[in-house]
Amino acid sequence: MSHIPVLLPEALTALCIQGDGIYLDCTFGRGGHSKAMLAELGQSGRVIGLDRDPSAVVVGEELGAADPRFQIVHTAFSALESALDQLGIGQVHGILMDLGVSSPQLDDAERGFSFQADGPLDMRMDPTHGESAAAWIARAEAEEIANVLWVFGEERFSRRIARAIVDARLLEPIVTTSQLSRIIANAQPKRDPNKHPATRAFQAIRLFINGELSEVEQGLSAAINRLEVGGRLAVISFHSLEDRLVKRALRDASRPPQGDPRMPLPETVARPKLKLIGKAIKAGSDELSKNPRARSAVLRIAERTEAA
Numbered sequence: 001m002s003h004i005p006v007l008l009p010e011a012l013t014a015l016c017i018q019g020d021g022i023y024l025d026c027t028f029g030r031g032g033h034s035k036a037m038l039a040e041l042g043q044s045g046r047v048i049g050l051d052r053d054p055s056a057v058v059v060g061e062e063l064g065a066a067d068p069r070f071q072i073v074h075t076a077f078s079a080l081e082s083a084l085d086q087l088g089i090g091q092v093h094g095i096l097m098d099l100g101v102s103s104p105q106l107d108d109a110e111r112g113f114s115f116q117a118d119g120p121l122d123m124r125m126d127p128t129h130g131e132s133a134a135a136w137i138a139r140a141e142a143e144e145i146a147n148v149l150w151v152f153g154e155e156r157f158s159r160r161i162a163r164a165i166v167d168a169r170l171l172e173p174i175v176t177t178s179q180l181s182r183i184i185a186n187a188q189p190k191r192d193p194n195k196h197p198a199t200r201a202f203q204a205i206r207l208f209i210n211g212e213l214s215e216v217e218q219g220l221s222a223a224i225n226r227l228e229v230g231g232r233l234a235v236i237s238f239h240s241l242e243d244r245l246v247k248r249a250l251r252d253a254s255r256p257p258q259g260d261p262r263m264p265l266p267e268t269v270a271r272p273k274l275k276l277i278g279k280a281i282k283a284g285s286d287e288l289s290k291n292p293r294a295r296s297a298v299l300r301i302a303e304r305t306e307a308a
Ligand SMILES: C[S@@+](CC[C@H](N)C(=O)[O-])C[C@H]1O[C@@H](n2cnc3c(N)ncnc32)[C@H](O)[C@@H]1O
Pocket: 003, 004, 005, 006, 026, 027, 028, 029, 030, 031, 032, 033, 034, 050, 051, 052, 053, 056, 075, 076, 077, 078, 098, 099, 100, 101, 102, 103, 125, 215, 216
């Protein structure tokens, strides 16, 4: 149950690592990116890893015990500023976000992320917080379920599937991934032969249960606040909704303020906080042949400017 880090050399190059800098890996996972950052750092450099998943934190603690330049914090990255405050760290020299779920999370049936392996219907990255997918499926109205499937999964049969879920739960509680995946598959009048019929719905429910898009929004704004001038922000996303959000947030933070064009700009006007670096980067054919997970990965890079 290992995790192959995606776009690893590209992300490292993007971060422009200085030997004595402090770097933040917002999505530690199994530490592939963190370890590569540590390998580029000198003795006084540091990497702070964050992850909301307790099983990733266990791996991070082991790494911290073996390498004193590394520390892990169990938190969602939307709270990265308070994590840094608690460690007495102000600004950092580079920040990485490698969004989404890790291979161990998908592979462990007990986590309930996968429609391919039967397990309890959970889907929380942090099972110690919030509502599981089963609890939400048990109480949500059909309209709410349909909205989630449509907004987060662009699932065209969202209403039919939601109705089927509500009908099925009258007969018995929906508590396993295979129950849900069967209900979703049976509710679809047409199937895409290249995709499991539950793909979109499971992804939508996962994004919703973990509040993933609002995490990205809050995490990016906190990351911009904590980047040292000249520091790089590198974000890898795997989902088109996620990437759209990242693209917009970086673009907005790199634009001059949109004032009234007829009025002179006040002297104290805020300058943009970011400068975009290059275009979006995707995995090359070599990486794709070794790691199919890299297929949908998109890396976007920006640099913190001397904004007012
Ligand atoms: C794609 S994996 C990262 C893999 C990692 N770069 C590696 O090489 O092993 C994403 C990780 O980020 C964590 N994660 C996702 N969203 C998070 C959030 N909002 N806050 C903290 N951790 C998050 C997940 O629990 C998962 O372990």
